Structures are given as C-alpha cells and as structure tokens.
Amino acid sequence: MDAHSLWLLFAAVLLVAFLYSSVGHAGASGYIAVMSLLGLSVSVIKPTALILNIFVAIIGSYQFWRAGYFSWSLFWPFALLSIPAAYFGGYLHVPVQVFKVMLGIVLWLSAVRLFFRQGDPPAVKAPSGLVSLGVGGGIGFLSGLTGTGGGIFLTPLMLFLRWAKTRNVAATSALFILVNSIAGLTGYFAGGRPVPSFAWILAPAAVAGGVMGSYFGSRKFPVWLMQFMLGVVLMVAGFKLMFTK
Numbered sequence: 001m002d003a004h005s006l007w008l009l010f011a012a013v014l015l016v017a018f019l020y021s022s023v024g025h026a027g028a029s030g031y032i033a034v035m036s037l038l039g040l041s042v043s044v045i046k047p048t049a050l051i052l053n054i055f056v057a058i059i060g061s062y063q064f065w066r067a068g069y070f071s072w073s074l075f076w077p078f079a080l081l082s083i084p085a086a087y088f089g090g091y092l093h094v095p096v097q098v099f100k101v102m103l104g105i106v107l108w109l110s111a112v113r114l115f116f117r118q119g120d121p122p123a124v125k126a127p128s129g130l131v132s133l134g135v136g137g138g139i140g141f142l143s144g145l146t147g148t149g150g151g152i153f154l155t156p157l158m159l160f161l162r163w164a165k166t167r168n169v170a171a172t173s174a175l176f177i178l179v180n181s182i183a184g185l186t187g188y189f190a191g192g193r194p195v196p197s198f199a200w201i202l203a204p205a206a207v208a209g210g211v212m213g214s215y216f217g218s219r220k221f222p223v224w225l226m227q228f229m230l231g232v233v234l235m236v237a238g239f240k241l242m243f244t245k
Contacts, residue, residue: 001038009038010205016236017056017209022217023230024064024170025151026057026177027206029237036244040198048199050185053149055203056210057178063214064171074164075172077132082140082150082176083183089144090187100146103153104242107234110156114231119223120165127163140180149177152237155230166223174214 001009016030031049040048064070127135135157143150151173158169217226 001040005038006201009034010202013052013202014205014209017052017206018213019209019229019236020233021056021060021063021174021210021213022221023226023233024060024155024173024177024214024217025233026053026060026149026174026181026210028053028149028177028181029152029240030233031202031206033236033240033244036240044196044198047185047193048196048202050181051195051199052202052206053181054178054185055206056214057149057174057181059207059210060174060214060217061171061178063211063218064167064174067167067171067218069167069218070171070175071164071168074126074168075175077129078136078139078154078172079176079179081133081137082143082180085137085140086144086150086180086183087187089141090184091144100241103142103146104238104240107152107156107238107241110160111231111234111238113160114156114227114234117159117224117227119227121162124162124164127161136176143180144184146241148237149181151177152234156234159227159230166226167218170217170226 012034013027013031016027016034020027020030028049031052032045035045035048061070126132135154139150139153139157142148142153154176155169155173158164158172159166163169164172217229221229
C-alpha cells in the first residue's frame with residue numbers, strides 16, 4: 001500500500017471510530033468496509049478490525065460508564081449467552097451471503113426509521129431476564145456468523161422496543177461489543193495465527209477517534225443527533241453485510 005492510500009485509510013479509521021463510538025459502537029463493520037474497498041486481504045482485514053474494535057469498545061465502555069449511563073442489571077442478561085453463542089456462530093462454516101443481504105436490508109430499514117426519530121420516548125421498560133438471555137444469545141450467534149460485535153443488532157432493537165433510553169443503550173452496547181470482540185480475538189489466537197502488524201499502525205487513529213466520539217456521545221451530543229448518527233452507522237453496517245465479504 002502506498003503512502004497516499006495509507007493516509008486515506010488512517011483518516012477513514014479515525015472517522016469511523018469517531019462516528020461509531022459516539023453511539024456506543026466500536027466500528028468493526030466500518031473498518032471492514034473501508035479496508036475491503038481499499039483492497040486489503042481478508043487475512044489482514046478480519047483480525048485488524050477485531051483489534052481496533054477492542055480498543056474503541058474499551059474506551060466507549062469507560063466513557064459511558066463514567067458519565068453514569070451504564071447499568072449492570074441491564075447488561076449482564078444480554079451478555080451471558082452471547083459469548084458462547086458468538087463462538088459457535090464463528091465456528092460454523094456455512095454459506096451466509098444471502099442471509100447477510102437480508103440482515104443488511106433490515107439494518108437499512110432500521111436506519112431510515114431512526115432518521116425520523118425526534119428523541120427518547122417518555123417511558124422505557126427493561127425486558128425480563130429470560131427475554132434478555134434469549135435476545136443476547138441470538139444476537140451473539142448473529143455476530144459470530146457475520147463477523148461483527150453484535151451492537152448493530154442490539155442497539156436498534158433496544159431502542160425500538162423501548163427497553164432503555166439512547167445513552168443507556170449505548171453504554172450497554174459498548175460493553176456487549178467488548179466482551180464479544182474479546183471472545184472472537186481469543187478464538188483467533190487459539191488458531192495459532194499472528195496479529196497483523198497493520199493493526200498497530202491503525203490503532204492510534206482508532207483510539208483518537210474513539211476517545212473523541214465516546215466523549216461527545218456520552219456528554220455533549222443531543223439525543224436526536226445520536227440517533228441520526230446511529231442511522232448512519234447502520235447504513236454503513238448494512239453496506240458491509242451486503243457488499244463486502
């Protein structure tokens with residue numbers, strides 16, 4: 001990769017990290033889409049995106065927790081089954097391209113709906129423990145199949161079903177993505193594969209974008225802007241699912 005393309009990728013990773021972290025996400029689908037468009041190999045793309053995801057998810061989890069929006073009781077039922085389910089989904093070797101296109105369309109429809117939301121609903125109600133366990137397991141499995149952290153599915157579902165308000169959802173999604181990404185990286189290392197040096201080159205851009213995005217998302221941005229930005233994130237994620245491998 002020449003210097004011009006590298007700087008372009010560096011800037012794109014910073015922008016993706018800023019955009020995603022502002023809504024409690026870590027950017028895996030955005031990193032994969034950008035690196036795929038610039039022609040990087042799959043063997044470099046997947047582990048690099050996973051490592052960048054972990055860096056940004058750590059930052060986002062901390063920022064939203066520090067701002068007072070994280071709830072352990074809301075988070076843990078979603079996470080409990082998601083980790084083994086994500087491992088199982090990632091272990092399976094099945095053709096999922098048509099499935100990914102369907103999920104991409106769902107994400108685009110969710111994004112359009114978010115563009116027209118004006119803010120948080122006046123009242124929210126957390127789901128029962130059994131519902132959260134089932135949803136977390138299902139989303140974990142989807143994240144394993146699609147190579148994402150799962151936040152792109154969990155966040156809109158929680159918002160549309162009014163299980164929590166926007167910043168509480170972002171705080172839950174950030175840590176949800178972190179634990180699933182760590183599980184995925186553990187599986188990657190278990191296969192005896194090395195970490196691409198490319199990941200460390202892009203890490204400063206992801207960290208800088210994650211720090212800025214999660215700070216503004218947890219403290220400064222109005223809710224309507226966060227929901228609009230989440231819509232943009234879902235559009236990018238849908239593109240990744242439908243048009244990149």
